[in-house]
Amino acid sequence: MLKNLLYxxxxxxxFGCSNSKxxxxxxxxxxxxxxxxxxxxRDLHQNTxxxxxxxxxxxxxxNNLNSNLIDEFKSNYQSIKTANPTESNLRDDxxxxxxxxxxxxxxxxxxxxxxxxxxxxxxxxxxxxHQQFCLGAIGKxxxxxxxx
Ligand code: HEC
Numbered sequence: 001m002l003k004n005l006l007y008x009x010x011x012x013x014x015f016g017c018s019n020s021k022x023x024x025x026x027x028x029x030x031x032x033x034x035x036x037x038x039x040x041x042r043d044l045h046q047n048t049x050x051x052x053x054x055x056x057x058x059x060x061x062x063n064n065l066n067s068n069l070i071d072e073f074k075s076n077y078q079s080i081k082t083a084n085p086t087e088s089n090l091r092d093d094x095x096x097x098x099x100x101x102x103x104x105x106x107x108x109x110x111x112x113x114x115x116x117x118x119x120x121x122x123x124x125x126x127x128x129x130h131q132q133f134c135l136g137a138i139g140k141x142x143x144x145x146x147x148x
Contacts, residue, residue, distance in 0.1 A: 024086070024134035037083040037090075040076060041137070046124070048144050055114055056146050070111070077107045090133070099129035115148050129130040 003083050024038075080100050090096050103125040110118040123144045130138050 004024060016103050024136045035084055037080070037085040037087040040079055040083045043079070044073075044126075044138065045137075045144070047076060048126075052119065052146050056116060057120070073107075074111070078104060080104070096129070096133060099125070099132065109119060116148075119146055 047069065054061045054069060080103065081097065083141055085091070097147060103122070106118070106122045110122050123141065126141050126144070130141060
C-alpha cells in the first residue's frame with residue numbers, strides 16, 4: 001500500500017517535471033504569430049466564461065445573448081480536433097485526441113442539459129488535457145468553475 005503510494009508520488013513528480021516545460025500561455029513569444037489552436041482556445045475560454053455568467057450568474061445583457069452565445073460555442077468546440085497547433089506533432093501519439101474526445105463528449109452532455117454539474121465537468125475536462133499539454137493556462141481555466 002505504502003509502496004504503491006510512493007510509486008504514484010514518484011510518477012506524478014516525474015510527469016509533473018517533464019511537463020512543466022510545456023508553458024503555453026500567450027507570454028510565449030512566437031515569431032510565427034499565434035497558432036490557430038491557441039486562438040481557438042482563447043475563444044473557447046471566452047465562450048465558456050460568458051455561458052457561465054449568463055446561465056448561472058444572471059449577467060444577461062440582451063435577451064438573445066443566450067442563443068448567440070451557444071451558437072458560437074457550438075461552432076468552436078469541435079475544432080479542437082482540427083485547428084493547427086503551435087507544436088506540429090501535438091496529435092501524433094493520440095493522447096491529445098483522447099483528451100479532446102473526452103472534452104467534446106462532456107460539451108455534448110452539457111448542451112443536452114445545461115446544468116451546473118455538466119458545466120463544471122466541461123471545465124474539468126479542459127483542465128485534464130491541460131495537465132498533460134499546457135500547464136500555464138490552468139490557473140485561468142480554474143476560474144471558470146461555477147462555485148455556489
Ligand atoms: C485536448 C486538449 C485540450 C483541451 C480539452 C483544452 N485545451 Fe486549452 N490548450 C491545449 C493546448 C495543446 C494548448 C496550446 C495551443 C497552442 O499553442 O497551439 C492550449 C492553450 C490554451 C490557452 C492559451 C492560449 C494562448 O493564449 O496561447 C488557453 C487560455 C486555453 N487553452 C484554455 C482552454 C479552455 C478554457 C478549455 C476548455 C474550454 C481548454 N483550453 C481545453 C489543450 C487543450
